[in-house]
Amino acid sequence: MSKLDTLQQALQTLLGERIRSLTSALGELTLTVAAKDYTEVATTLRDHPELRFEQLIDLCGLDYSTYKDGLHEGPRFAVVSHLLSISKNWRLRLVVNCPEDDLPRVDALTPVWNSASWFEREAFDMFGIIFDGHEDLRRILTDYGFIGHPMRKDFPTTGHVEMRYDAEQKRVIYQPVTIEPREITPRIIREDNYGGLH
Template sequence: MGPLHPATAEQLADTVTAALAEKAKRVTVAFGEVTVVVAASDYPAAALILRDAKGCQFEQLIDLCGLDYSEYADGRYDGRRFCVATHLLSISLNQRVRLKVFCDDDDFPVVASLNDVWNAANWFEREAFDLFGIIFEGHNDLRRILTDYGFIGHPFRKDFPTTGYVEMRYDPEQKRVIYQPVTIEPREITPRVIREDNYGGLQ
């Protein structure tokens, strides 16, 4: 059974820092939440420590997502573009932590898979691969999960156009779904100016 009074964010930050030792590049507390950043080379080992170490015991991975920092401040966060953020929960100690790792190569972002540490990472990592193009080394079934089989690109990257590259529609003549270049034209949003004196029934 978990403690009646879980550790404060500051106490948890100290516990995580002590458990990870030199593997913790940075541990911060903001808005009552603890975030720990580790190097890509330390990512799997840090995950195991957070799962098993006394005072941590993060038995459950509740979320994992990719992040694209290409438009952050001067264009990068800590000099890197792609990041994986993992949210962990300790049911027994009633506490949470965010684990972040930055990919070393912007052109070919790769980090280790955590699927062997927490089974729940499986589909989350597939989603981050599909939407951000982050490769999870060691994942045994890394394929797209949300986009179509022949989809080109990764739609959550900041440089991916909002209209996409292709559109699909049903062609009644061919009696099948076909792909074609996007026909949507960028739209200018012009605010509507209302000049009627009695607009909305006001006199």
Template sequence: MSKLDTLQKQLETVLGNRAAGLVRKLDEVTLTVSAADYLQVAKLLHDDPSLAFEQMIDLCGVDYSAYRDGEYEGQRFCVVTHLLSIKHNWRLRLKVFCPDDDFPMVSSITGIWTVANWFEREAFDLYGIIFDGHDDLRRLLTDYGFIGHPFRKDFPVTGHVEMRYDPEQKRVVYQPVTIEPRELTPRVIREENYGGLH
């Protein structure tokens, strides 16, 4: 029995019907759970000695709105967490979809893996995903006055506002974006004139 077979069996035994989906592909295991079971499953993954995922490696948000060229019909926002068990030397990808596309929210796992703190703040900042129970959920990468969530597929490429220093007011001001779209024409290099050689 391979290591992935053992992991899959342990996940099925410990989680039972809490595992909404369990996929093995490219020598990786992806576990999908419902938002209602997310926190309880995370605790089991961490605390159960047969799984022992002591470390959270990464957590990020995903916006599926343009997935498969718009043919995807599932929930829009997902939180993807990568876990590592040093004891068993195996990894797991944990996925949970936010049940409400208009107000995406899942439980915070900072009480289980404290390292999730800034990762959840990043997902909140960039995707607008709320982590219920997070003690300090505020923007991490964008400015305090930033409007919107820039990694959402419907966020405009140029953004909504820009900031600049106004010498008359002697402070930073926000204003609507003034960038005019332009077409970039690639520079054509002809061999006979390249590098000043004739």
């Protein structure tokens, strides 16, 4: 039995009904759980001697609104965590979907792995996902006056406001975006003998 099979069997045995899906692809396991079970499953993944995922090495938000050209069925937002067990030498991807699209929220993993703190702040800043129980959930990459969440698929590529230095006021000011949207059509070059093919 391979190491991946051993991990998969342990997850199925220990988590049982709390598993929404458990898939294996490209030598990695992806475990999806419900938001209501998220903290409990994370704690089990960390503490159970058969699993021992001591480290959370990454956490990010996802916006599925344009996934598969908008044909995705299910919640719009998800949180994905990548876990590492040093003692067992295996990895796991943990996925939880945010139950509500209008106000995406899940429990914070900072009480389980304190390394989640800045990652959760980034997911909040970029996607607007609320992490219940996070002690310092505030923007981390954008300015305090920033409007919106720039990694959401419906966020305009030009943004809403721009910032510039005003020499008369001798300070930075915000103003509406002055970039005019335009459509860029690529120029297509057709050659009969392109690439030496005849």
